[in-house]
Amino acid sequence: MQTDFVELPLTGLEEPLSEVELAVQDNAHRFAAEVMRPLAATLDRMTPEEVIAPESPLWQVLQKAEGLGLSVLQMAELPPLERARLFAIATEELAWGDGGLAGALLVNHFPVMYSLLAGNLEMARYCEGKLGCWAITEPDHGSDTLHPDVEIGAPGKPYGQPNCSARIVGDKVVVNGQKSAWVSGAMTAQVCALFCHHVDEQGRTGPGVAVIVPLDLPGVTRGKPLDKIxxxxMNQGELYFDNVEVPLAHLLAGPETYHELAYRMLCEANPHVAVCAVGVARAALEHAVAYAHERRQGGQAIILHQHVRYRLFEMFRKVEAARALARRAITYNATAPRPAIIASTAAKVTATQTAFEVASEAMQLFGGNGVTRAYPLEKLLRDARASMIADGANEMLAIRGAGSLIDPSRLRQSATGGD
Ligand SMILES: Cc1cc2nc3c(=O)[nH]c(=O)nc-3n(C[C@H](O)[C@H](O)[C@H](O)COP(=O)(O)OP(=O)(O)OC[C@H]3O[C@@H](n4cnc5c(N)ncnc54)[C@H](O)[C@@H]3O)c2cc1C
Structure with missing residues (x-):
């Protein structure tokens, strides 16, 4: 029989990968298949307290992940394009293994990444090898933290009191307050990249301070690990700071440089969530294709029913498009003179929306089996759903990203009648 079947590479319609890229992909894929998938299924059914307990399989994953050799500091020495591609390739494989564990591995590196973005090599070296987290959102401030100038707040309304702030006193940064229950990795982290408000000598608050806080300092406490769908x-939870004194050398940005660092941080973090979401979407697509071959209805494998083929095609098309945009945004931002926030938010919004749509359609394709815990779809759908809020709710990221389209010079022209 004439067949159009094509055996695609792991990541679909790919231009040929270099030898190094293939090796990194192969290594990450094996780790994802052999270590992450089996342990993730166990971790998914554990309570949040059990996930972080000393006997939890989480520690095996973290320990074995060291063998992947994904050192941010070492990768920083590579040319930007090469580094960006390797990161995207490895991250997609890890998230294909499990989105939660991929997130847990990623956030551990955030303090190193943000130190490098701030140009603080000393702090990057200090954080390398330590479990990390990144805390920006607060109980009363989530979406509005996406833009320190409250461009995202309600017009004309005051920002309200921050829940967490820092003063710079002599050679110390003194932190007080609390971060939200959503800080990924907060329950296990040793260091935190903390982004919070600054309080000046007159007691006025404004953006902002970014500082690396060792989480064993006196005055740091943690909340309960969060239970979520x-x-x-990936554990999450609150961090509390009671007059925590951090050496000034740990400062990544003060009021003058906070805006730029917060901007670059969003440009960096969002595409990582995007490639994670592509990995989740691809896992759902692969399960759906496999099931459509196995499941027989009406006397034949359901993949031979035309409408099933149409639905699989739609899933494939979306995964390819999301990956293409995620890779494009990551490489654009790595090589542009200044990264564009519209690139990173477009990638994140598209890929997480895709992951949700593809996981949902895959669940539908599994019929009744899709909603049982004996099959992997219900977990993929839960993970995909969470990704639409992680790192910024998608609709708010769209508003933030669209800021890149506003050309102030044209605004002035239209305000003066176009001359
Ligand atoms: C899986 C996951 C991982 C996360 N990891 C981290 C982390 O590592 N570190 C960290 O600090 N935070 C983290 N977060 C928090 C995340 O960034 C926030 O949940 C997100 O930014 C939304 O903030 P919020 O939950 O306070 O929602 P809110 O800001 O309260 O928003 C609630 C709703 O109101 C809408 N809304 C809010 N403001 C406006 C507006 N001005 N105009 C129109 N609509 C508006 C939003 O779109 C949303 O639908 C994580 C969250 C999740 C789910």
């Missing part, structure tokens, strides 16, 4: 292998 998706990414259950």
């Amino acid at each position: 998706g990414f259950r292998a």
Whole structure:
């Protein structure tokens, strides 16, 4: 029989990968298949307290992940394009293994990444090898933290009191307050990249301070690990700061440089969530294609029913498009003179929306089996759903990203009648 079947590479319609890229992909894929998938299934059913307990399989994953050799500091020495591609390739494989564990591995590197973005090599070296987290959102401030100038707040309304702030006193940064229950990795982290408000000598608050806080300092406490629907292998929870004194050398940005660092941080973090979401979407697509071959209805494998083929095609098309945009945004931002926030938010919004749509359609394709815990779809759908809020709710990221389209010079022209 004439067949159009094509055996695609792991990541679909790919231009040929270099030898190094293939090796990194192969290594990450094996780790995802052999270590992450089996342990993620166990972690998903554990309570949040059990996930972080000393006997939890989480520690095996973290320990074995060291063998992947994904050192941010070492990768920083590579040319930007090469580094960006390798990161995207490895991250997609890890998230294909499990979105929650991929997130848990990623956030551990955030303090190193943000130190490098701030140009603080000393702090990057200090954080390398330590479990990390990144805390920006607060109980009363989530979406509005996406833009320190409250461009995202309600017009004309005051920002309200921050829940967490820092003063710079002599050679110390003194932190007080609390971060939200959503800080990924907060329960296990040793260091935190903290982004919060600054309080000046007159007691006025404004953006902002970014500082690396060692979480064993006196005055740091943690809340309870959060119970949630998706990414259950990635712990989350509050951090509390009571007059925590951090050496000034740990400062990544003060009021003058906060805006730029917060901007670059969003440009960096969002595409990582995007490639994670592509990995989740691809896992759902692969399960759906496999099931459509196995499941027989009406006397034949359901993949031979035309409408099933149409639905699989739609899923494939969306995964390819999301990956293409995620890779494009990551490489654009790595090589542009200044990264564009519209690139990173477009990638994140598209890929997480795709992951949700593809996981949902895959669940539908599994019929009744899709909603049982014996099959992997219900977990993929829960993970995909959480990704639409992680790192910024998608609709708010769209508003933030669209800021890149506003050309102030044209605004002035239209305000003066176009001359
Ligand atoms: C899986 C996951 C991982 C996360 N990891 C981290 C982390 O590592 N570190 C960290 O600090 N935070 C983290 N977060 C928090 C995340 O960034 C926030 O949940 C997100 O930014 C939304 O903030 P919020 O939950 O306070 O929602 P809110 O800001 O309260 O928003 C609630 C709703 O109101 C809408 N809304 C809000 N403001 C406006 C407006 N001005 N105009 C129109 N609509 C508006 C939003 O779109 C949303 O639908 C994580 C969250 C999740 C789910």
